[in-house]
């Protein structure tokens with residue numbers, strides 16, 4: 001067995017064992033003295049979908065453990081477009097998407113796909129995690145509204161197209177969608 005895998009198993013066991021405040025403190029102190037193990041916990045926490053930034057490697061072990069345990073259900077969220085404005089990797093086309101900056105981006109500007117992770121925008125309360133497939137788009141005021149259907153649970157929802165932002169939605173892809181809805185955009 002590779003040393004890495006051994007470390008990973010150790011990290012997993014540690015994260016699971018830290019189920020009480022006392023254990024978290026005790027095991028956290030152990031991490032404070034073992035950099036290799038701390039790195040393994042950080043990797044494992046990220047793999048589980050915990051919100052661990054790069055500098056989490058410098059956190060006290062106790063905090064690293066607590067954060068590594070958090071939000072197992074959010075494991076799909078790592079590669080997810082969300083209503084929060086943050087960078088993500090599109091899980092449909094692989095595009096590295098940058099923050100929109102003027103508003104929250106909740107779908108990929110290239111392929112327009114999104115993920116079913118929110119009940120209301122930004123809450124990430126929908127455990128579904130399915131791919132939200134754009135089915136058509138229609139004019140709404142001076143913009144466009146993209147309609148989605150979840151590939152897993154079938155729920156339908158709509159998102160606003162983002163045109164006046166950093167890295168705006170792909171115009172050709174939008175036009176193709178509005179054509180699907182029988183609406184003809186002009187520009």
Ligand SMILES: [Zn+2]
Pocket residue numbers: 090091092093094095108109110111112113
């Ligand atoms: Zn995409």
Ligand SMILES: [Zn+2]
Pocket residue numbers: 116128129130150151152153154155
């Ligand atoms: Zn769904």
